Amino acid sequence: MTCAELLIRLLGERYGVDTLFGIPGVHTVELYRGLEGRDIRHVTPRHEQGAGFMADGYARATGKPGVCLIITGPGMTNIATAMGQALADSIPMLVISSVNRRDTLGRGQGRLHELPSQQQLMAGVSRFSHTLLDPKALPEVLARAFAVFDGERPGPVHLEIPIDLFAAEVAEPASFSRPRLYPAAPDAEGLATAAGWLREAERPLVLLGGGCVAAPEAARELVSRLDAPTATTINAKGLLGCAHPLDLGANTALPAVRELARHADVILAIGTELGETDYDVVFDDGFALTGRLIRIDLDAQQLVRNQSLALGLVGDAGRALEGLLAHVEAPLCKDGAARATAVREALALDQDPALAPFVPLCATLEAALPEALWVGDSTAPVYAANHLLSLPQPRRYFNASTGYGTLGYGLPAALGAQLGRPEQPVIALVGDGGVMFTLSELATAVEERLPVVILLWHNAGYEEIRRYMDAHGVARLGVDIQAPDFQTLAQGFGCAATRVGEPQALARALAERPLDAPLLIEVDAHAWQRALDA
Template identity: 80%
Template sequence: MTCAELLIRLLRERYDVDTLFGIPGVHTVELYRGLQGQAIRHVTPRHEQGAGFMADGYARASGKPGVCLIITGPGMTNIATAMGQALADSVPMLVISSVNRRDTLGRGQGRLHELPSQQQTLSGVSRFSHTLLDPDALPEVLARAFAVFTSARPGPVHIEIPIDLFAAPVTPPTNWQAPRLYRPAPNLDGIAQAAEWLRDAKRPLVLLGGGCVDAPEAARQLVERLDAPCATTINAKGLLGRDHPLDLGANTALPAVRQLAHDADVILAVGTELGETDYDVVFDDGFTLTGRLIRIDIDPEQLVRNQATALGLVGDADSALKMLLAQVQAPLSRDGAQRTRAAHEALALGSDPAFSTFVPLYDTLAKTLPEAILVGDSTAPVYAGNHLVSQPEPRRYFNASTGYGTLGYGLPAALGAQLARPDLPVIALVGDGGVMFTLSELATAVEERLPVVIVLWHNAGYEEIRRYMDAHGVPRLGVDLRAPDFQQLSVGFGCAARRVGSPRELADALASRPGDAPYLIEIDAFAWQSSLGVAP
């Protein structure tokens, strides 16, 4: 067995990988020899950044690591942006790449795809980056990668294999079973102290982040037992179910929720960075906590970032929530639902002029496709959806507006989500500016016959940056873009398309979507706003 063959077999038989994203190159062809006869679906994106975003969407929708096969040099610098987004949002992604022959590494000989140090270049956007120098060490290195995915704070891992090792003979392992690894549980004394503070609290608040997405039942039970208002981050939407009476949504940057947070005497924050793009998206440092803050996170460094922690516990969110439930057995009464309802009434999101354009959009999507996974780019509808959307389960709403905040994420990530969850409808929410970064992935959607609905908000440029320039007295330069004819482009790709200008037309278009192919619905933003009587 060769190193390349062993790699593919380990991925399939030991780690249950069923989908790979990659673009074959002269440095990776031996990996494709190893793919022959294996029960793994290979998807060919049109750009390595698209491969990374597809792997990201696959991982977020499924909970399993997304896996990419990438060529040396430009392939790796192309995927680095996607790795940066996955790193910021703690998304498990395995990037396996080639690198030049061992005897040429670091010699600067001008070899094909050569970088001075590919490993160092990628180490900044990965949990770790490893150069395989001994083919027999491959099982151990892969085990390290999956240990990060399953038992630590996840994120991208990069493993590079010199091209002279792909065909090297290896000794296959005698045991093909993956090790059973568990995440750490919090300290029992710390849990007891946290439970005591929460029981005695008069105005408790719970903050749940993306680290809790695999613990929805425990999260919901604890929030209800504490009778505490609960804010969920964007990546944690759906944890409590749709429209739960204690769910404040992802609205911690808005005044009513900030006041509630400021007044809370005990705050429990689980699996959340308490970072800027979730808690301070207005960028004024206005999210302040004055009560005793209990933090639980699998990453010890997160316990002391961004806010002053009174009690910090390292451990898995699911274990921690269940341990707290065991300590808080009797339901408490602290007017949680009333406090949450008062905050929502003060927010009045449905009538807020900042969101009025998009309330009918999300009402239409929820009525027509209530079970859909919504995958967004950095675009105006998504910024509004972060506040407006409520989902029935976690892993059904995610986008690139948090953390790294890249453009071009929405379309390829939606394709990855559809591959991971063929049983659910998937909607990509993109803008006419950002979609141009990865529009070529429409070809992948057509080729793979993925029934993703692409809802394209067309407002002729970078509207959010235009508004920012206007607000700061900066002349509008570089933001008024000439867009292509998306209808003709879609037809050229072999994708059905339709242009709409009102909620009724959007509902009609959604009702006529094909079930076995992508469908692009272009919303004329100005016609849409006119139909609602909203000023552009």
């Protein structure tokens, strides 16, 4: 068989890939010969950045790597932003691209789509980037990629194949079965020490990150046994379920949670970077831990970043949670529920004036679509929902306000999530500024008949940046942008659309939504506020 045919067979038969995101180009047509007759769905975005965001959303919703087929040169520079977002949030993504013929690499001859070194360019937004020079090495390189996804800190992996190798003949491997790979378990002595510290603690605190989302039952049980107030990152929202008595939510940037954190004598942090976009979204470096910090992470280097460490364990979050449970067999009594309740009362999120417009927005969406996945861009409703929303399971809330913080993520990532979880409704929270980066993906939503609810918060510009300029005494320049007529645009794509200005109208639009096609609901932010003030 050819190298291209072997690649597709390995993806489908060995690694269980069922969906590919890609835009065919003259350099990748041989890959599409390999796709013919295969039980793999191919989705065509309208931009390579959209392909990357769709793969990201698919991966977050399903836990399986999102896979993209991308052309040489401009295809790679276009997808680099999406790879940067996935890298920052440790999302498994396999980007397979073409590259120019082996005999022309690095020669600067002005070939179609030529870059001086495509591999070096992509290395900065991937866990590793590899140029395949021998088709016989393809199974090994793919095995390395999936070893990253299964056993290390995940993230994007880039594999580029010279166009003269796609049609090269290669022998079929002896087996297409997938090897089993188990992630590392933390050191047993270290787990025993950590458990001892937690048993002796008077004011323990637990911090759970996105690395824990595959083990929600173990996380809930450990938190309960430790009787410790627990904060989750935005990427771990839903890990403890709804209304858990120890759950502080993703609110570590707010004063009441910070005060609790400063007074914690032992802190257990699992699967979290302890990074700025989860713990310091007010950007004042005010999240301080003064107690003994225990960290558990797959990445040894991550253990020593951002906060001073007392005990570090390298290993998988799920195996760490199970290991700690074995050392904390009897429930402890640390006054955790009372401390967590006091913090939630001090937060009084539903009474915060800054969040007030979004309390009925979230409540209306939750009431109409209780089983929905929420996928967001960097936009005002997302910033509010980060604090307000409580969900029963993980993998049902993610957005681009963490990590890389790119705009344009919400719409295509929601489409990827819907493709991965077709049985559940999906809500895309986008703004009138950010959605313009990837608005063309409405065409993909219509073509694939994806019933995503696209809630577009229209506040006539880049509101968050306007506020930031005002707070820092900078004149408002470049932020009061002109928006198009989104209703007409949506209809031009063949997408149903409506405009609302108050909660009752939003509820009606959700109740009447199509079940086999996307719906764009444009919320007039100023009319919404007037309705709430009336």
